[in-house]
Amino acid sequence: MFRLDQKVALITGAAAGIGAGIAAAFARQGADVAISGRTFSKLEQTRNEVSLYGRKVFCVEMDVTDTTQVKKGVSAVEKEFGRIDILINNAGINHPAPGLDVTEENWDLQFNTNVKGGFFLAQCVASIMMRHNWGRIIWISSQSGLVAIPGQPAYCSTKGAVIQLVRTLGVEWAKSGITVNSIAPTFIETALTKKRLENPEYRSYVLGKIPSGKLAKVEDVSAAAVFLASEEAGMVNCHTLCVDGGWTAW
Ligand SMILES: NC(=O)c1ccc[n+]([C@@H]2O[C@H](COP(=O)([O-])OP(=O)(O)OC[C@H]3O[C@@H](n4cnc5c(N)ncnc54)[C@H](OP(=O)(O)O)[C@@H]3O)[C@@H](O)[C@H]2O)c1
DSSP: OOOOTTOEEEESSOSSHHHHHHHHHHHHTTOEEEEEESOGGGGHHHHHHHHTTTOOEEEEEOOTTOHHHHHHHHHHHHHHHSOOOEEEEOOOOOOOOOGGGOOHHHHHHHHIIIIIIHHHHHHHHHHHHHHHTOEEEEEEOOGGGTSOOTTOHHHHHHHHHHHHHHHHHHHHHGGGTEEEEEEEEOOBOSTTTHHHHHSHHHHHHHHHHSTTSOOBOHHHHHHHHHHHHSGGGTTOOSOEEEESTTGGGO
């Protein structure tokens, strides 16, 4: 179960963290992968790791906030593999600022990356998936789209928007064999959270909110992504799968 043989996956933000973990897990399950990020050279480490599984790896430089680069990147992947079956909309940023301090620039940057970027990429990839009548679009949203995390209203709003996008696009594209879902992780130690989690007070606030008292790991998210990308998850649509150890339950 949950094999991804003969599938082609495009994963954004794959240079490190969650994106790199998903790329490796997908290759392990048999998929060929296109990995993307803003800087080509930063993809090298993921390329080497993924290559160990003997699958094809293709690197694409693409800033998701630039729709011209997105179109170019998608057509390069299609040219390389002839199809794209799975899209992982993982690229994202978090620039925390409390409500009174959020600037227009901070707001726009987070929305352009986390919402607009992923949306136009999904739009571009969905038209390719529709030709094959099969597709899996998976966003890495966040528990922050479901509950309030004080000090980051803009980020939380972007993730709430993603969760709503998943519902709407999932309904629109279901008849074309495409499912659209998201994964909402709790805190994982990556470049995105490192600084905040190094603060002992913040770390203990976070651990106190997770019933198991443990942070999530990249592998927890990769496993959820493999499931949602698989043939077996065909009836799972418009859903946000929490990988949060129970944070959002109370
Ligand atoms: N870590 C957590 O606790 C956590 C929890 C819930 C949700 N998430 C979500 O999970 C996703 C991955 O986060 P992570 O923790 O793995 O953080 P990360 O290590 O900082 O990875 C984020 C990736 O996004 C890419 N990126 C940023 N802006 C981009 C842009 N404009 N165009 C293309 N790529 C861009 C970066 O790649 P380059 O710099 O190479 O371009 C980076 O590799 C994000 O959407 C995040 O919101 C993370």
